[in-house]
């Protein structure tokens with residue numbers, strides 16, 4: 178068992194660390210003391226109460242920058258704020274022996290119950306006088322598989338001694354079990370990142386209820402760490418791209434639309450301010466063709482986004498600054514399409530409306546300057562989009578910024594809807610995405626050659642036969658094919674569909690392989706139905722029921738858009754609905770037949786409000802039993818995915834994986850049709866899985882989960898290797914849409930369910946333990 182051997186130090190000579198009150202919380206003034214006392218008298222639970230301003234640093238759950246900031250640093254306390262504790266006479270005596278140089282070191286300290294969790298009323302604190310050493314010792318003892326995480330797979334003693342703050346580190350208590358030890362590792366890692374050598378650490382911070390801890394981290398830390406905002410100083414860092422490994426990708430680069438001279442000047446200024454970063458700034462041409470986009474493959478760059486003007490109030494100086502946005506996960510720096518919508522839902526839940534709004538501003542800018550909402554704002558994504566959610570996103574932000582009572586909010590909504598209408602017309606209901614025969618739409622982006630952003634060996638199996646045919650290396654083959662020196666229509670078809678798969682957001686799945694660009698998908702047509710309904714409502718409410726389109730000169734009213742929605746609904750029913758199975762299936766516009774791939778996106782028809790009551794009922798009866806797994810909804814049925822082999826490897830958007838967007842849209846859709854209890858049951862499963870991984874795997878929150886695995890659902894070995902599981906010490910961002918799903922899923926949970934989640938009660942035992950009256954809350 179390792180002992181952190183925290184010792185009395187000279188950092189705060191006035192403090193002996195022992196306090197007969199059992200409360201070592203530092204009080205810097207009488208008024209603060211009174212405030213805390215009153216809080217206690219009100220019987221309020223001090224944990225998780227967010228304390229503000231002066232009191233912030235007393236809060237065991239304050240944000241890391243406060244908790245590990247200078248105000249709590251023992252070495253800086255004499256200068257800033259003495260966090261000393263009241264010395265009691267009895268304690269004085271016991272310490273004085275030691276201070277007087279006692280030889281045999283028999284300290285007559287008070288009984289250990291002074292440091293017991295009970296006697297401290299849950300307010301016990303630890304004192305760690307050497308954070309680096311503590312980290313080394315903790316990892317040496319408990320991280321037996323040496324991956325810098327403490328998980329249930331480590332076989333260490335699972336207990337470590339930590340010095341108490343009351344005794345200034347002399348007395349020790351045990352910290353036990355994977356969860357607390359991994360939280361200790363996380364806190365020490367964070368403390369170290371703040372440059373701290375010594376810390377006081379509330380025990381409550383490392384044995385915090387995991388549901389509270391994860392939702393707190395999402396709201397206060399993860400969103401912050403996922404948020405980006407371009408300015409003069411950080412642009413080179415944001416522009417840098419780790420996905421592409423060509424000599425031309427070595428320097429960070431930003432491409433600016435041809436008609437944004439202010440932004441061009443801004444980025445030139447940024448590059449001149451710090452020449453060593455070698456930021457390259459380029460204009461884009463007016464016409465962006467697939468050929469041009471391919472020509473940038475070796476010299477990729479970030480694409481400029483929307484900026485606002487800031488005026489320095491003291492100097493009057495004007496400067497540009499980017500609107501904030503959130504990135505999907507820690508490994509990204511660019512703004513994504515549908516991830517942004519899904520994160521906006523969670524950001525709004527955490528009152529971070531400015532970031533959600535910023536992303537709507539970026540989408541408006543992208544539609545105006547790149548003619549679509551981009552897959553993400555990198556040059557190699559210029560030809561493709563992602564699932565469209567702009568109307569819903571704009572409406573949510575609109576409500577949060579004041580809605581119809583705020584004229585600025587109305588202006589914002591109108592700008593967003595003008596852009597959405599442009600996108601609807603020019604992207605989703607024009608060729609090649611529109612199928613003129615059915616009137617339905619498909620993911621069908623432009624593009625030439627091999628997507629350069631994928632992992633280098635991603636297409637090797639496909640390309641190998643051609644390399645053999647031409648007797649060249651794979652690298653050479655890639656070059657010859659991309660440059661059009663060799664022509665292979667079969668490869669062209671493969672990559673046409675591959676690009677479409679990526680536009681669908683579902684990259685990749687056997688549902689789409691080799692066929693995606695021909696499929697009128699359930700997902701896309703549900704989303705477009707929602708666009709049509711939303712546009713009709715907004716035209717009626719905010720455009721005086723008359724929308725003049727400056728782009729094509731047309732004038733439309735709400736009735737026109739309602740009619741478009743009605744027509745799409747009819748087409749979806751005609752081409753996609755299969756009453757027998759209860760699924761809405763994709764329609765193959767080339768073969769002119771309905772497919773039979775059973776996908777969780779069938780629930781999107783409920784989310785969009787396109788399904789009838791009867792169809793929703795059938796969905797619950799027939800589809801749900803096939804897609805409901807231990808950890809929530811699975812992306813598709815095992816039967817549809819088919820057998821897996823070396824030649825037919827597993828795909829990440831297939832069985833047995835579950836994805837946050839599928840859960841979120843299904844919960845909302847089911848609730849809208851009166852099946853809130855089904856949504857609650859599914860949400861419990863999903864939250865259970867996330868909470869369990871979080872508890873057992875060092876605070877892990879990943880991009881997707883294997884919803885069939887009970888023990889390690891985060892372990893997904895499919896396609897893109899990095900899914901956010903290989904952090905060292907502490908996970909600092911979670912994953913964007915999973916963060917949202919956690920916050921939204923919790924809204925379905927009552928206190929009983931929250932407690933069960935915190936105890937990691939598996940779904941079945943939990944459901945089986947319910948009283949008959951409670952079972953109906955889960956549609957059981």
Ligand SMILES: OC[C@H]1O[C@H](O[C@H]2O[C@H](CO)[C@@H](O)[C@H](O)[C@H]2O)[C@H](O)[C@@H](O)[C@@H]1O
Nearest residue numbers: 505513516552630631679682683684685
């Ligand atoms: O670089 C490989 C692929 O990465 C993206 O796809 C995956 O991550 C996205 C961000 O979370 C997500 O939107 C998408 O659904 C995921 O499959 C990217 O979108 C792809 O275009 C890219 O090829």
Ligand SMILES: [Ca+2]
Nearest residue numbers: 320322324326
């Ligand atoms: Ca480990």
